[in-house]
Amino acid sequence: MKSTQSAESNAVNTVLGPVSADELGVISVHEALLSVMPGAEHAFDITINRAEIFETLAAKLTGFRENGGQTIVDSSGMFGGRDVKLYEALSRTTGVHIVASTGMGPEEMLGGYFLTPQTNPPTPWPAEKFADLFTKEVTEGMVVPRVERRGAAGLVVTAANHAGMTATEESLFRGAARTALATGVAVSIRYGADAVADLGVVLDENVPADRVVVGGLDRKDAVAAGAPLQIARRGAYVALDHVGADDDVHLTDPERAALVIELVEAGFGDRILLSSNAIGVAKGQPEYDLPFSYILSTFAPLLAAQGLSDKDAQRILVGNPRDLLSAR
Template identity: 30%
Template sequence: MTGQAFVRTVLGDIPPTALGLTLCHEHLMTAPAPRLRDNDDLLLDDEARATEEVAIYRSAGGGALVEVTVAEFGRDVAALARISRASGVHVVATTGHVSVDYWSGVLDIEDRGVDQLVEEMTVELTEGIGATGVRAGVIKAGSSRDTVTAAEERVLTAAARAQVVTGAPITTHTTAGTMAVDQARVLTRAGADPQRVTLGHLDRRLDVAEHRALARDGFTLGYDCVSKEWYEPDSARVQAILRLVEDGLVDHITLSGDLARRSSLVSWGGGPGYSYIPWRLIPWLRREGLDDESVRRITVDNPARFLTWHEPARP
């Protein structure tokens, strides 16, 4: 779709208007780092169950999701393509890296320079991941709790530079909702466009004043731990969303659940599953007074705008 606005999915490029309701931060297939196995609850290795879960989401009105699993967390883009084809749900795959907790003992990220990371990201975005021919549609970078390590800063810098080269969007991982301001500073210093960046997991720490300031700087707020009551109750998430909408920042919010555990997925006998947001959270927001236009902007328009590739800047 050269010359046109597009979203890059695992099955190819599509118009942004084709996405529909979109979850912006989820996991379908994982093989987590040794330090993060947690008795295999974090191991999502059954393609049939993943396809079933996505089909349930589609029955709830879901049209697309961003699968943010990176190499150190067991990314399998060939499986993602099969799941997307079987379920009819658009899936966007990810390049980049998360944080030291994930890559330690799995990948040699500590030894990679910025240029090497930029090349890796650019190839996976524009040519394909490994021999699969499947291309990533979003760049991921992240940081540790209450700090950004030197290697994490290199990954964030590389993500920004890869965005400049390709025009791809960036999504981030903030551990426990911390260091978002620092991530924003590193990314913008390296050339990233704030309007092309979603800062993730901000609803793990509902500092609405900080979120308001980030949104006013152009960033999208990833409220993507929905249903995880042990971080923040959904009642607080709902109120935070309403406050941001009242402040005129409805165009800076996206939703997701970041569900990466068997115990969180219906197909594994757990819950609430990917369908929670369309079936439970959206009706809750409406009951609290959020109008249909705002619901559409948060769940359909904002993800589509965020995921749309922009023509890279010319030298």
């Protein structure tokens, strides 16, 4: 099996091929370019016009670049609307590096093929089957259905249900971890009900903690449980990845900024990642029209006003995500 992964230890897979991590600049590590609810592409009342989608996303990526952003990670995984050929054209047009991801989850978003394999009684897919599926998307290229494989995935992502990890989701997490071990890419998890326990499932597969990012840690329940500090102490990356969200589930931006300062003062500035979970174009689900540039234009000044140094800001926006994405 010939790998599309560059031999360079600090290379990152983008949709246009491997790029030196030192060229990535300011990185947003958890966004969605095109997010399509599975099945929505077949709905009679939903229009998917690729030309219109391209124009919308090109404008948003250009705005991201004009505010200093250079790389964006589409962390939607395999079946959330990922369109590799579209992303290639967007990257060429806008000059923004795009890192696409493999992986899937939570269970409620999976198709029946992954839930009811041909066993009697049906059992969840084993971790090794998920690992094989994800690994090939890194080593052979991401699947364009019924056509071909194209650029290699640069990250493996998965998520658990907020009510708690299911048996299928444990297989997903373990499969993602095994892909990280086999390929050198990092693994990004969205925790379910217990961030520390869900991280433990991945670490149980012997993945080094500094190759794992735990997302959703700006949820109020995570902060109330002390999860951000616990995750950082274990050596994994702490993703505050709903910057700009205004809801009952997540911290406000001032609270989120205070948490960043707290983590830095505790000595964990090298464990922090920021993103907005923004959606460029949504189909079959509510729009979330937050600019990809929001962190740079709005949140970074708030951090500076709360006392974050330029050095720490550079580390959080450039150094940490660069280190995470560098294949090892």
